[in-house]
Amino acid sequence: MTRVAVLGARGRMGSTSVEAIEAADDLDLVAAVDKDDAIEALTESGAEAALVFTTPDVAMDQVIWCVERGIHVVIGTSGFDDEKIARLRELAADHEGIGILVVPNFSIGAVLMMRFAAVAAPFFESVEIIEMHHPDKVDAPSGTAVRTAEMIGAARREAGSAPLPDATTSDPDGARGAKVDGIPVHAVRARGFIASQEVLFGDPGEIFGIRHDSSTRESFMPGVVAALRGVTARPGVTVGLDTVLGLTD
Amino acid sequence: MTRVAVLGARGRMGSTSVEAIEAADDLDLVAAVDKDDAIEALTESGAEAALVFTTPDVAMDQVIWCVERGIHVVIGTSGFDDEKIARLRELAADHEGIGILVVPNFSIGAVLMMRFAAVAAPFFESVEIIEMHHPDKVDAPSGTAVRTAEMIGAARREAGSAPLPDATTSDPDGARGAKVDGIPVHAVRARGFIASQEVLFGDPGEIFGIRHDSSTRESFMPGVVAALRGVTARPGVTVGLDTVLGLTD
Amino acid sequence: MTRVAVLGARGRMGSTSVEAIEAADDLDLVAAVDKDDAIEALTESGAEAALVFTTPDVAMDQVIWCVERGIHVVIGTSGFDDEKIARLRELAADHEGIGILVVPNFSIGAVLMMRFAAVAAPFFESVEIIEMHHPDKVDAPSGTAVRTAEMIGAARREAGSAPLPDATTSDPDGARGAKVDGIPVHAVRARGFIASQEVLFGDPGEIFGIRHDSSTRESFMPGVVAALRGVTARPGVTVGLDTVLGLTD
Amino acid sequence: MTRVAVLGARGRMGSTSVEAIEAADDLDLVAAVDKDDAIEALTESGAEAALVFTTPDVAMDQVIWCVERGIHVVIGTSGFDDEKIARLRELAADHEGIGILVVPNFSIGAVLMMRFAAVAAPFFESVEIIEMHHPDKVDAPSGTAVRTAEMIGAARREAGSAPLPDATTSDPDGARGAKVDGIPVHAVRARGFIASQEVLFGDPGEIFGIRHDSSTRESFMPGVVAALRGVTARPGVTVGLDTVLGLTD
Structure with a gap:
């Protein structure tokens, strides 16, 4: 059972994900946070993994906040290009054992x-x-x-x-x-x-x-669930669902 | 039983048509003519309908030859544009009761x-x-x-x-x-x-x-057979298979 | 502009139809009636055509009520079999000029x-x-x-x-x-x-x-609109959209 | 350049394969044998790999003959079930370094x-x-x-x-x-x-x-060519094209 928090929980992908996480036997939704909520809810609720669907202007700061507190992160926010991924790799190097999974396509x-x-x-x-x-x-x-x-x-x-x-x-x-x-x-x-x-x-x-x-949008949910299941066992930065799904090493 | 002649009988469409006509119960192949053969074989064999697959440079003359002798014509030769069709309509006006069917696509x-x-x-x-x-x-x-x-x-x-x-x-x-x-x-x-x-x-x-x-090429044969079956009962110039197939009036 | 009433207006097909009728330039929604509402709203609002999506147990009586008052009817309720259609034909014979359109499939x-x-x-x-x-x-x-x-x-x-x-x-x-x-x-x-x-x-x-x-369900709406447009000009009983769409005579 | 022989070279798959082998830059057709020809043509021509499309009653004996003479074998004959494959594994064990590739589907x-x-x-x-x-x-x-x-x-x-x-x-x-x-x-x-x-x-x-x-049948030829290219580097018995194509280990 992985304790999961959703950031951007009232957006379209976020709210559909909240339902999918609640329906998954092995995931436990412990926090659903949106822009007017305090991010501290994640540490207070003991979240092990965060699913990030917030807007590009705040997502990177939230990812850093999570990783620094030992929370694995699945990033669904768009715009994580090569430059941002390089910054994530530096972040991961400083926080061994934490998984950061960037997912351009959850389908x-x-x-x-x-x-x-x-x-x-x-x-x-x-x-x-x-x-x-x-x-x-x-x-x-x-x-x-x-x-x-x-x-x-x-x-x-x-x-x-x-x-x-x-x-x-x-x-x-x-x-x-x-x-x-x-x-x-x-x-x-x-x-x-x-x-x-x-x-x-x-x-x-x-x-x-x-x-x-x-x-x-429902068709993305199996990918969201697979990402949350896989991120905790995959330290460092991973891009795309391929490895999580076992399609490549 | 309609007595049918093929003009251009050794070309690709012509030779496949010869086989299809021979296989059709209600069509009787009476002449298979190609460029070195005398077109008089059509009148000698009593052909009622001619299927024309010869090259554009000779096809129009052959069509005229047939119509003047009371032989219905199905034209599979390409290039029968509006101008040539106008000439066919004049030809048909002079030979009442003869069908001229121009078929741009036999499929x-x-x-x-x-x-x-x-x-x-x-x-x-x-x-x-x-x-x-x-x-x-x-x-x-x-x-x-x-x-x-x-x-x-x-x-x-x-x-x-x-x-x-x-x-x-x-x-x-x-x-x-x-x-x-x-x-x-x-x-x-x-x-x-x-x-x-x-x-x-x-x-x-x-x-x-x-x-x-x-x-x-076999897929064109039902269209060839339908054209030959339909042309004798359809005096004047008709363009396309639609009316022969009963799709339009 | 045809004045239209919907019977069964709060059901799934009924409520989607209400929206489609409101969006159509040449249809005017004048009454939206469901099981707790009085059917007299149709005559009071001057409805020319009624769209019936009520349950099979009440639909026939409502159709009779409409036709007797000179209102054309489009029937979307299922279960209008040969026996019921025979009854509709008798009804139509007694009310010349009124259209009754039975539509087993609005798609x-x-x-x-x-x-x-x-x-x-x-x-x-x-x-x-x-x-x-x-x-x-x-x-x-x-x-x-x-x-x-x-x-x-x-x-x-x-x-x-x-x-x-x-x-x-x-x-x-x-x-x-x-x-x-x-x-x-x-x-x-x-x-x-x-x-x-x-x-x-x-x-x-x-x-x-x-x-x-x-x-x-949206995919049925063009059929609903076409049926309402066509019913007023088509006296007697018609089954299916084919004639309304001009596919058959 | 691999020297290839075809057994069953005048059958439908065999004759199409002969053409495909001749068209492949890195395969050299050295023998095309059918039922009335002597199998010794394979050793005389220095064949390195044999493609077997003969009938089930003779194929196994021919495979044994080839393997015993150090010739790799691709088997296209149908009917190589678990029992026959077990016999092939014994044969391969006695002739180290020789590849035997059983291909139920060359597509x-x-x-x-x-x-x-x-x-x-x-x-x-x-x-x-x-x-x-x-x-x-x-x-x-x-x-x-x-x-x-x-x-x-x-x-x-x-x-x-x-x-x-x-x-x-x-x-x-x-x-x-x-x-x-x-x-x-x-x-x-x-x-x-x-x-x-x-x-x-x-x-x-x-x-x-x-x-x-x-x-x-042409659609099977890329598979035939890939099998012949792969068999010489793959000692022992292999079933199916998957490993040759790199789809599985």
Whole structure:
């Protein structure tokens, strides 16, 4: 039984996480803190792990506060880039045994899709990505699609794969999307989709596809729970759910 | 039993059609003519209908030759544009009772996809097309995808549909494809595909999709047979399989 | 502008419909009645059309009450079988000019899927249905899948289609689903699906598919609005949205 | 450059493999032997590895003959069950350094699908398999689908996963397929499919799918080439392509 505190507990991800933690047999919610609450509730309640969903302007200070008090941290706040992760590594070096888990994507389905795509990448001649989102999304292609393409591109480079075959000579206009790291990414924006992505690999006589459709915030909860279960046994800084899920060492 | 002749009988579509006609109970193959053969074989064999798969430079003359001799014609040769169709209409006016059927696409699946897409178009807020072909194809998007988009665009205009919703503000690079008549068309080129297309319609809380995957020339044969069965009972010039299949009046 | 009343306005479909009617430019919500409210609100508010989502035990009496007072009726209550529809026809005969529209399924996507499946049915050698629902559903296959199979079966019988090819000799166990009217229906029950269905047609070298994914009650609203717009111009009893949508005469 | 011989070189898999070996830069085809040819061609040509596609009645003797002469063996002949594999292990023990690779499925796409399905299995509440084959197939479900279900079942047992949720109480008839190791497998048989399979995982608010479509014997060739490349460096008996492809240790 791990005693868990949530920071940013009344936001959308925070409040859904509070419910998921309460429903998990081996997690004990001991504090649910939001911006008007005192962070000291974490030490007072004996929290062993903190789940951070607060805004980027306060999240780093709260992480430092937790780690200095021996509390493991799962970071769901966005914007933890290479520079911030370097600062976390220094922090971890000063506090041995404390786990800091930065999670850019809590969707286990999305993490599996990216991991499997990277493993499959060297085995096929062709690969393209189609991502489908609601039409209120302002950017294209999606961050997950870009990350998937980068992972596929890196895997193919490492394996010495040939460039993708493409005889196109006439394509005057172009559609929504991009070529990322040599991998074509097509961006569909249609009412009815929330967040979907398909990775299509091709070889002569076969197509291999991986697809993930996500429709509710609930779909992130298994990832939140897995992160909280895994962080206490994983000292130092870890980025992404892959190792927690046992997908990589 | 309709007596059928094939012109261009040793080409790829012609030779596959010869087999399909021989396999059809109600069609009787009486002549299979190619470029070194005399076209008089058609009258000598008593052909009632001719299937034309010869090259564009000779096809029109052969069609005229047939119609003048009272032979119904199914035209599979490409390049029969508005100008040539106008000439066919004059020809038909002079030879009452003879059917001339111009078929840009013999795939019944593709014809159904386009027809159903046009019917569904006014009922949904969003629509996008994804077409997937082998990477040796030189043009993007495919002719079928462009035609589908035009049919959807026309149906939406006629119904007074609003423009597709799209909040995209950042899409700096673009991917293979085009926006045709306001409809985004995404073009995938990957080994393993022959000719596939998916039309995706969306409304709040639902996605409606129509998909066609074609992998062999055999898939055109039901359309060839339906055209030959239908042409003798349909005097004048008809374009496309829709009316022969009973999809439109 | 049509003045509309909702009966059963606080139920799930009723309350979502109230919002949809308020959002429609050409519909004016004049009464929202539930079980503790007086039905006289309809005449007092001058309602021209009533949308009925009350329970089966009271719905028929309310429909009679409306029709006798010259109010057109759209019936969303389930259980309007052949016997009840016969009673509605007698009622309509006594009240010329009043429209009674019985709608077993308000999803335009589902209606299109069934209609297109029936049109496509005679053109392909093979057809099977896969329906996918949440695992809390107690019956298999789904009502929509059964209805789709019946429509496909009827269309194939009418066209004189051969039985589906199937060389299976060893299939000792069987899976969830049924063969309905000769058409195999496969029933998937998995968390994450709400209500999805795919109809797969096959011929040598090609697959033609129609798919509908529905995830929220919102997806029924375009059908509710179309029914209310169409009922006032369609005297007598009509079953299903097909004619209102212009899919059949 | 590995010198390769093919046994059963004029059969369907054998003859396609001969072409693939000739097209591979690092494989040198030195002997192509069929039933009327002398097997001594292998030693005379200095073959280092043999690819065996002969019939089950002669394959084991040929494998023994090769291994005793220091030739590595890739076995594509079907029917190498546990008993035969036990005999191969004895044979390998007597001939250190020689690789014997038994390959039940040369499709890299199918191998990836099964491996990824086993990895993903513990992370989702629901999983079902849909396999789609041509209607001339006599058995249902397919061997690949059964093997996939067994791997998923084993992975879920090992992870202590709960049984799949299923509230079905009315499913009177059943469809083609089976429940294998607790996993529902649906078997579609339709003209136009060759060999396709989809594994669908579900959690609240998300669906994760892996799909493989195979249409020609060519699609097995990357697996044949990978097996021949890998067998010489892998002494002893290995079953399946997984280790050769680096998917497992």
